[in-house]
Amino acid sequence: MISKGQIKLITSLQQKKYRDKTGLFIAEGPKVIQELVASGVRLHSLFSTETFEDASVTTTIVTAAELQKISALTTANTALAVFEKPEQTVPHYEGLTVALDAIRDPGNLGTIIRLCDWFGIQHLICSTDTADCYNPKVVQATMGSLARVTVSYVDLKEFLQNAEVPIYGAMLQGTNVYTAQMPTNAILVMGNESRGVSEAIQQQLTHRLTIPQFGTSKDTESLNVATATAILVSEFRRATGR
């Protein structure tokens, strides 16, 4: 049984404003929920049509119709959890860090978080105008990767000013990524979907990387930002083996 107050709270979390205000976000489906719990994200409340396998988790049993009322999905899964957003820590990191400059599309952000997980990148730095990683669409698209990749929202300019490693940016004009020598410790900056890396951030780059175009048409659009991130992260990994 869910109260009216709970329904109101949970559905409000589909909006960033209320996620920011309450420090809460929702995740749906047993797999995603269990991965977030296992990674130490603090559970606020859990609603499920079935008893949860993990007995340590207190579950409110609800009907499918009740679950649909609070779900952000067109067709609800069997469980919905409310979590507390983890505290933001910009850690002392090493290896490769990916930084996003105003990535606006939640789908692109979700894809990038998932590929960071695959490539063992633990910290993703986002400018404050990047899409919210606690947007329900991102939480679902990342398939639990959000439990393993720490996402921090920062003043990107200030963050890069304090960086002690080379700062690489994905640019249309730069060094061919296939011939560039990439270091083990670096930051890779990926820019906005339409305008690329912003002017201010461009000035902070120490290196500019380009994925060469093999097609010969001048009409070809640049690669989608998630696609380009995949290729560049893969190139850093092949170069450094870590």
Next chain:
Amino acid sequence: MISKGQIKLITSLQQKKYRDKTGLFIAEGPKVIQELVASGVRLHSLFSTETFEDASVTTTIVTAAELQKISALTTANTALAVFEKPEQTVPHYEGLTVALDAIRDPGNLGTIIRLCDWFGIQHLICSTDTADCYNPKVVQATMGSLARVTVSYVDLKEFLQNAEVPIYGAMLQGTNVYTAQMPTNAILVMGNESRGVSEAIQQQLTHRLTIPQFGTSKDTESLNVATATAILVSEFRRATGR
């Protein structure tokens, strides 16, 4: 002015059944339309709220409200065109060919077509159960790349039987792509979003390629198929320089 019959025809083209029956598909927005015209795709009819720059194209001027009626977009652009689907030709090709085995998501197909365009891959081969590239969502997502990449739907098993080049497949278990030697002429097979390359097609592979996982969690989902395609195509390009 649009007739009722035209409205009925055009809106029916949002369904594959009617695209197959009529051999027609729709594209929206002046940029996409002009690229398709320029690449030789035959125009059937064109509706626009403004006169088209290209005087060779006969335009029916319509109101924004009329255009919205026939549009597949939530907010219509300024023009919608009906095109004839190009004849399918499985050409004599060389270099790298990408083959898709039951890719179901139109968004993934659109991303793959766009990256083929960037990497100069002119022929994309699809199993007959792959998403339809003339789906309005794919046409819009490819941003005109559909004008430069020829997409053919074939019996993939039969197609691969007749292949005279090595057949590489993207697999979870295979040769590390960073250490593999890739040839200039090859087919790269990418499998379905959930089950990967099908059993029957696996038997036709001459090589299995894997993108190594750097993260250490066993819970990590495999890379999204469009992301994996980007990384593998990039690796073929870096290896062969063409």
